[in-house]
Amino acid sequence: MADVAQIKSAFEKLKLFGRKVGMTHIFTDDGLFVPVTLLEVGPCFVTQVKTKEKDGYDAVQLGYGAIKEKRLKKPQIGHFKKAGVTPLRILREVKLRKQDLGLKTGDVLTVSLFEGVKTVDVAGISKGRGFAGRIKRWGFARGPATHGSQNERRSGAIGASALPGRVWPGKKMAGHMGAQRVMVKNLKVIELIPEENLLVVKGAVPGPNGGLVEIAQGRK
Numbered sequence: 001m002a003d004v005a006q007i008k009s010a011f012e013k014l015k016l017f018g019r020k021v022g023m024t025h026i027f028t029d030d031g032l033f034v035p036v037t038l039l040e041v042g043p044c045f046v047t048q049v050k051t052k053e054k055d056g057y058d059a060v061q062l063g064y065g066a067i068k069e070k071r072l073k074k075p076q077i078g079h080f081k082k083a084g085v086t087p088l089r090i091l092r093e094v095k096l097r098k099q100d101l102g103l104k105t106g107d108v109l110t111v112s113l114f115e116g117v118k119t120v121d122v123a124g125i126s127k128g129r130g131f132a133g134r135i136k137r138w139g140f141a142r143g144p145a146t147h148g149s150q151n152e153r154r155s156g157a158i159g160a161s162a163l164p165g166r167v168w169p170g171k172k173m174a175g176h177m178g179a180q181r182v183m184v185k186n187l188k189v190i191e192l193i194p195e196e197n198l199l200v201v202k203g204a205v206p207g208p209n210g211g212l213v214e215i216a217q218g219r220k
Helices: 004-012 074-083 135-138
Strands: 016-028 033-039 044-050 060-064 088-095 120-125 129-133 173-178 181-193 198-200 212-217
Touching: 016 060, 016 088, 016 198, 033 181, 033 212, 044 074, 044 088, 120 173, 135 173
Parallel strands: none
Antiparallel strands: 016 033, 016 212, 033 198, 044 060, 060 088, 120 181, 120 212, 129 173, 181 198
16 A cells, blocks of 8 residues: 555545544643534545546545445445445545555555644535524524514515516525535644544534534645
């Protein structure tokens, strides 16, 4: 298997998968209170290596999260057996810059790949808030509360006068809030704990505790 430096240089954007453990806080040497989030990163297993010659593009398929074999279909079980890994719950692809890096099916990628990384981008599915009005969902101001007003929290006009006589697509209205993919960029890495597969980052991360997250190398 290629060394860590070679693997990092091969990825277009170094990315692994894991779960959000939860939030806590630490105190710096200066006595500052810093809110942090604990992320369990990997281990991620290489379940397939795709090449430009065979598949039309260079990528590696990563699997994360153990699952019982009885919960999978036969083609899925065969896919994991061919790769020589245990059944996994999550499968995602990550693009590569080049193919000759020595990665092969069955290899394991851990949080150690983020050694020396200063910032990370973390993406997850935000918490679902159900149906919400425009004030809660979009931060709109409410109407007057006096003089007989009946539109304290109602929306105003949504049309465009006589022409074009319809509601424009993308109009901010009431609807399902949350449960969308959200990315927070350039979160500062506070600590790396390889023996426990933990990455400690400053600030909050989208999604509930235990939710799936994508952790990618930041640009700063």
